[in-house]
Amino acid sequence: MFDEIMGKFEGSPSQQAVIRLLLERGFSVNDEGRVVSGGIEIPNTGIAREIGVDRRVVDSTTNAILDDPELKRIFQNISSIPSLMDLAPVLDLTVLTIEVEDADEPGIVAKVTTMLAEGGISIRQTISEDPEFTDDPKLYLVTDDPVPGDLLVEIRNLPFVRKVEF
Numbered sequence: 001m002f003d004e005i006m007g008k009f010e011g012s013p014s015q016q017a018v019i020r021l022l023l024e025r026g027f028s029v030n031d032e033g034r035v036v037s038g039g040i041e042i043p044n045t046g047i048a049r050e051i052g053v054d055r056r057v058v059d060s061t062t063n064a065i066l067d068d069p070e071l072k073r074i075f076q077n078i079s080s081i082p083s084l085m086d087l088a089p090v091l092d093l094t095v096l097t098i099e100v101e102d103a104d105e106p107g108i109v110a111k112v113t114t115m116l117a118e119g120g121i122s123i124r125q126t127i128s129e130d131p132e133f134t135d136d137p138k139l140y141l142v143t144d145d146p147v148p149g150d151l152l153v154e155i156r157n158l159p160f161v162r163k164v165e166f
Contacts, residue, residue: 001132008068009061014053017062021051023133026080029072033062037080084125085140094126094146098139098155099122099163103131108160109139118143 002023009015027035027042029097035042035058044058046157065071089094100108109128123142129137147155147166156164 002130002134005071005074007067008071009064012057014057015061015064017053018058019052019060021062022049022075023078026039026078029062029065031066031076033059033066035062053101055129071161077078078129083127083140085127088142094143094166095142095151096141096147096155097163097165098161099136099161100139101162102160103137105131105160108145111157111158112139112141116143116147117150121145 005019005023005157006016009019022029022035023036027037035044035047044055044062047058048055066076084091085095085142086092087093087151098108098112111125113123113126123141124144125142127140127142129139131137152164152166155161
C-alpha cells in the first residue's frame, strides 16, 4: 500500500516527503484540504518547514489527496496514537526495539510478547510499524522493567529477528 501511495506522487519527491510525514505522524486531511491531528489544524508552513519544502507543496499534496478517492479515504481516516517511547527515560521504562527479516511473517508480535510475559515482564505499550507504510518496519515494546540479558538473547535467536536494541 505504501508503494502504491508513493507511486501516485512518483514525479514529485517533495510531495512524497509530505505524504511520508502525514503517514509517519498519523495526520489527516480534512474536507477543506487542511492537515489535522484530531480536530487541531497543523499549519502548512510548519509542515513545510519540518521537511524542507515550500508551503505550496503541502497545498498541492493535500489537493491531490482530496482529488483521489482512494487517497481521500485513507487520509481522512488516519489517526495518531500517543507513544510512551520518548517518555520512557522520564518514566523509568524500557524500550525494546526489534527489527525482523520479514515483517509480513505472522506471529511475530505474539511470539515476542508471549516470551516477555512468560519472563515476568509487564508490557506497557506495543507499537508495530506497518510494513505497508514503512520501508523498514520495527516492533517497539515499552516495558515496566528492563529485559534480562538471557531473555534478550532468546529473542535475538528467534529465526525471524534481525536485530534487538534497548
